[in-house]
Amino acid sequence: EEQEEDTLRELRLFLRSVTERLSRDRRFKAFTKPVDLEEVPDYITVIQHPMDLSTILSKIDLHKYVTAREFVYDMDLIWKNALEYNPDSDPADRQIRHRACALKDTVHAIIRDELDEDFNRICERIRDSR
Numbered sequence: 247e248e249q250e251e252d253t254l255r256e257l258r259l260f261l262r263s264v265t266e267r268l269s270r271d272r273r274f275k276a277f278t279k280p281v282d283l284e285e286v287p288d289y290i291t292v293i294q295h296p297m298d299l300s301t302i303l304s305k306i307d308l309h310k311y312v313t314a315r316e317f318v319y320d321m322d323l324i325w326k327n328a329l330e331y332n333p334d335s336d337p338a339d340r341q342i343r344h345r346a347c348a349l350k351d352t353v354h355a356i357i358r359d360e361l362d363e364d365f366n367r368i369c370e371r372i373r374d375s376r
């Protein structure tokens with residue numbers, strides 16, 4: 247009902263604020279847009295489920311997320327994919343792995359610090375009812 251739509255609207259506002267904050271952070275530039283599969287043809291053979299911050303922003307606007315848990319699942323795809331695609335000891339791989347770990351820690355800290363537990367439980371109950 248209307249109260250549910252009000253709740254989901256507030257969730258989208260929160261998720262946009264998190265995603266836009268991350269997109270402005272220079273450390274996360276490599277994660278802002280999809281990997282260009284024409285420039286990096288082997289990427290899709292290594293990474294089955296590509297994800298990036300612009301895609302998450304689009305999914306928010308398409309009302310794809312009813313809970314923060316679903317949003318965090320996609321955020322976790324971004325840094326997990328980067329760790330998997332960049333396993334080597336060379337400096338370039340190490341730099342992007344460091345940034346992937348920073349993205350993981352930043353997302354989880356923001357959710358812990360800024361997502362109200364009761365609000366989250368209301369979203370989870372809406373999810374379960376659908």
Ligand SMILES: CC(=O)c1csc(NC(=O)C2C[NH2+]C2)n1
Pocket residue numbers: 276277281327328329331332338339342
């Ligand atoms: C988004 C992502 O994971 C990504 C973008 S470029 C890249 N890796 C490289 O450019 C090379 C360093 N070793 C391969 N990984």
